[in-house]
Structure formats: C-alpha cells, structure tokens
Amino acid sequence: MSHQSVEEIKASAIQWIKEAGELIKSHMKKPYEVDTKQDRKDLVTEVDQKTEQFFIDKILTQYPDHQVLGEEGMGDEVQSLNGVVWIIDPIDGTMNFVHQERFFAISIGIYFDGIGEIGLIYDVMDDVLYEGVRGEGAFKNGKQLNPIDPDKHLEDALIGLNNSWAIPNRKLNEEKIHDLVRKVKGTRSYGSAALEFAFIAEGIIDAYITMRLAPWDIAAGMIIVNEVGGITTRVDGTDVNMLTGNTVICANKAIHHELLDFIETK
Numbered sequence: 421m422s423h424q425s426v427e428e429i430k431a432s433a434i435q436w437i438k439e440a441g442e443l444i445k446s447h448m449k450k451p452y453e454v455d456t457k458q459d460r461k462d463l464v465t466e467v468d469q470k471t472e473q474f475f476i477d478k479i480l481t482q483y484p485d486h487q488v489l490g491e492e493g494m495g496d497e498v499q500s501l502n503g504v505v506w507i508i509d510p511i512d513g514t515m516n517f518v519h520q521e522r523f524f525a526i527s528i529g530i531y532f533d534g535i536g537e538i539g540l541i542y543d544v545m546d547d548v549l550y551e552g553v554r555g556e557g558a559f560k561n562g563k564q565l566n567p568i569d570p571d572k573h574l575e576d577a578l579i580g581l582n583n584s585w586a587i588p589n590r591k592l593n594e595e596k597i598h599d600l601v602r603k604v605k606g607t608r609s610y611g612s613a614a615l616e617f618a619f620i621a622e623g624i625i626d627a628y629i630t631m632r633l634a635p636w637d638i639a640a641g642m643i644i645v646n647e648v649g650g651i652t653t654r655v656d657g658t659d660v661n662m663l664t665g666n667t668v669i670c671a672n673k674a675i676h677h678e679l680l681d682f683i684e685t686k
C-alpha cells in the first residue's frame with residue numbers, strides 16, 4: 421500500500437474512532453440493553469453493536485472495496501485477507517464497560533494482503549489513542565513510544581494474564597501456573613486485551629499471555645507492539661492467524677523466548 425493511502429486511511433480511521441468514542445459516551449448517559457453471548461460472563465450490549473455498525477457504514481461508504489471483520493458480525497464474512505481488511509473490536513472490554521464504565525477500548529487493525537499496516541487502540545474514557553504504522557513507529561497521543569527494554573527477563577516482568585489462562589489447561593497444569601506466577605515479578609489483569617497490548621508497547625507491563633483470543637482482540641495491538649520491538653505468536657511459537665482464534669504470547673524477544681520455553685518444557 422502506498423504511503424499516501426496509508427496516511428489517508430489512517431486519518432479517516434482516527435476521525436471515526438474519535439466520533440465513535442463520543443457516540444459511546446452519549447449512549448452511556450441512557451439505559452442500554454445488555455445481553456449475554458456464550459455464557460453469563462460473556463456480555464454484549466447494544467452499544468457494542470451500534471458502534472460496530474457505525475464503523476461499517478463509514479468504511480464501506482468511503483472504501484466500498486475494503487472488507488470489515490468485526491466482533492459483532494455486522495461486517496463481512498471474511499474468508500481471505502486479500503486486499504484491505506479492517507479488523508474491528510468496537511468495544512474491547514465489554515465487561516469493564518458495563519461494570520466500571522471505563523477501562524475499555526476501541527481496537528482497529530488495518531491489514532493489506534494479510535500484512536498489518538495500521539493499528540489503533542483508543543481508550544475512550546481517558547481519551548488516549550495508541551497508534552502504530554508498520555515501519556513508522558508507535559505513538560501515544562502523538563508522542564512516539566520508545567523501544568521496549570530488550571534486556572528485561574521474566575523474573576523482572578509484570579505479565580498480563582486473564583482468568584481463563586489461570587485455570588489449568590492442556591498446555592499448562594496447575595504446577596506450571598504456580599511456578600510461573602512465582603517466577604515473575606507480578607501479574608496484572610486489565611480486562612481488555614487491546615489495552616494490555618498497548619501497555620506492553622508503552623512499557624508499563626512486559627508480557628501478555630492468554631489461551632484464547634479472537635483476531636479483533638489482537639489485530640491492532642500486534643502492529644503497535646511490533647513497532648517498539650515486541651513480538652506476538654501463539655503459545656507454541658507459530659504465527660497467529662487473523663482468520664481464526666489463537667493462543668497468544670506477546671513480549672520482548674527475551675521474555676517471549678522464556679515464556680515459550682516455560683510452556684513447552686517445564
């Protein structure tokens with residue numbers, strides 16, 4: 421994709437993300453419908469759906485040949501990553517949105533022929549925008565983020581975990597989980613995968629590991645983290661796939677390596 425089209429698409433996406441943030445805030449002033457999806461812990465609200473629809477209308481009006489893959493299923497049934505694909509989570513952290521009215525984000529990753537070009541994560545209530553463009557760095561509210569510390573190791577790391585990870589599973593038995601929690605400096609659980617990626621890019625946590633994420637949870641974050649020297653793979657070290665669910669490890673190279681080793685061999 422040409423530099424000019426990346427810049428133009430990014431400018432539109434930023435304008436829409438800010439407008440969507442205002443829309444979300446205005447919906448929050450009135451009652452809205454809250455539903456469950458798979459179970460009582462998996463919430464969706466009419467605000468998630470309306471926000472996704474807002475993006476789809478904007479994107480397809482301006483760029484009718486682009487595809488949109490959104491969590492709430494209002495976009496296209498994306499079968500291939502050919503061309504320009506917007507991967508959107510209209511509200512990442514719906515549980516936080518409903519229960520805390522903060523700590524949620526809009527996440528947009530824009531891919532061209534399968535390569536992540538633009539990543540945007542917008543913390544709506546704090547009005548903080550993280551952005552990354554492939555090869556051009558990562559920024560927080562316009563200020564360039566420094567490369568993450570390449571020399572930090574697991575024992576000095578704060579790592580992001582969520583509860584589905586903490587429940588023993590095929591790859592990690594109880595003993596391994598306990599060992600890992602003992603080994604690291606601390607664990608954190610923010611309830612928004614997109615923000616956990618943004619926090620790695622910012623250097624305020626050092627890793628994120630989870631056993632189940634969808635493409636829209638990670639599409640933007642991977643691009644942003646990549647720009648500051650972080651890497652993202654599945655827990656077996658293979659590439660994540662933007663058309664399926666994935667296990668995920670994201671960290672600097674050293675911690676990433678240690679975590680892979682830990683999961684495979686310990």
Ligand code: IPD
Nearest residue numbers: 511512513514515582611612613
């Ligand atoms: C969820 C959040 C949460 C993560 C879940 C995701 P949603 O996204 O990112 O932190 O643990 O796996 O599904 O449903 O709030 O967009």
Ligand code: CA
Nearest residue numbers: 463464491514
């Ligand atoms: Ca959801």
Ligand code: CA
Nearest residue numbers: 509512513637
């Ligand atoms: Ca999500």
Ligand code: CA
Nearest residue numbers: 491509511512
């Ligand atoms: Ca969501």
